[in-house]
Amino acid sequence: xxxxxxxxxxxxxxxxxxxxxxxxxxxxxxxxxxxxxxxxxxxxxxxxxxxxxxxxxxxxxxxxxxxxxxxxxxxxxxxxxxxxxxxxxxxxxxxxxxxxxxxxxxxxx
Numbered sequence: 001x002x003x004x005x006x007x008x009x010x011x012x013x014x015x016x017x018x019x020x021x022x023x024x025x026x027x028x029x030x031x032x033x034x035x036x037x038x039x040x041x042x043x044x045x046x047x048x049x050x051x052x053x054x055x056x057x058x059x060x061x062x063x064x065x066x067x068x069x070x071x072x073x074x075x076x077x078x079x080x081x082x083x084x085x086x087x088x089x090x091x092x093x094x095x096x097x098x099x100x101x102x103x104x105x106x107x108x109x
Contacts, residue, residue: 010037014061014077016069016090016102034067040079058091061102069093069102 015035022028039062061077073090077083085106092103 008037010039010062010064012038012040012061012077012079014038014040014063014075016061016067016073016075018073033069033073034063036063038063038077040077040083059104059106061104063100063102065099066095067100069100075102075104 013036016033018031018033019028020031041060041062061075069090071090071092075088075090076086077088088104088106090102090104094101094103
């Protein structure tokens with residue numbers, strides 16, 4: 001008997017937030033913009049580039065619905081329990097009829 005494949009459209013979990021008033025002595029106030037399901041994808045169809053001697057690649061998070069994220073916000077995400085990152089800076093945001101795409105960069109090492 002064949003097993004039914006579970007393939008959710010948004011299988012990952014992410015949190016997008018702003019930090020106001022942070023200094024070297026204080027973490028500042030954290031304001032959550034979005035927390036919930038998303039789809040994190042790599043740079044296979046996006047650009048790769050070299051910045052200050054380090055190769056980096058664009059990555060994206062697809063989020064169902066429209067959210068009020070902006071460049072400079074921060075991202076925490078977990079993909080399948082193995083790929084977990086915190087404090088990644090948003091580099092761009094696009095809205096469309098299907099939802100929101102949030103872009104960020106990761107080093108390729």
